[in-house]
Amino acid sequence: MDYRELYDIALNASKNAYVPYSGFHVGAAVLTEDLKIYCGANMENASYPVSLCAERTAMSKALYDGHRSFKAVAVAATKDGQEHSAAPCGMCRQFIFEFGDDIEIIFGENRDSLKIFRIKDLLPEGFRL
Numbered sequence: 001m002d003y004r005e006l007y008d009i010a011l012n013a014s015k016n017a018y019v020p021y022s023g024f025h026v027g028a029a030v031l032t033e034d035l036k037i038y039c040g041a042n043m044e045n046a047s048y049p050v051s052l053c054a055e056r057t058a059m060s061k062a063l064y065d066g067h068r069s070f071k072a073v074a075v076a077a078t079k080d081g082q083e084h085s086a087a088p089c090g091m092c093r094q095f096i097f098e099f100g101d102d103i104e105i106i107f108g109e110n111r112d113s114l115k116i117f118r119i120k121d122l123l124p125e126g127f128r129l
């Protein structure tokens, strides 16, 4: 799949964010090994640390449906209608790393300047039991 398309899906998912505190809309699109796509967005809370990132929301939907093998996760963000690059936070990197070294992580300023990393490169020596 063209990763620009996966980014577009993440960008569209960012519209469903619940972000009354930051106004920073993040969307994530997870591509499973069998080519299904799951979307999520960030969900904030008045008690800030309770908030959920877009990546973990999207991955959890896929996991709940039984998926355990993933090809890629694209992340997109907007604030005040402007696109911003959104690299996954450390907690989301660890969450994704649970499911493989080589999952590709896609993000960037816009669909024409995407960066692609393997999760093991974004989280060297990630934790596994």
Ligand code: THU
Pocket (backbone or CB within 6 Å): 019, 022, 024, 026, 041, 042, 043, 044, 051, 052, 053, 054, 055, 086, 087, 088, 089, 092
């Ligand atoms: N956020 C994400 O959804 N994913 C990330 O990887 C980084 C940050 C959200 C959390 C919060 O709702 C907003 O972005 C601003 O920090």
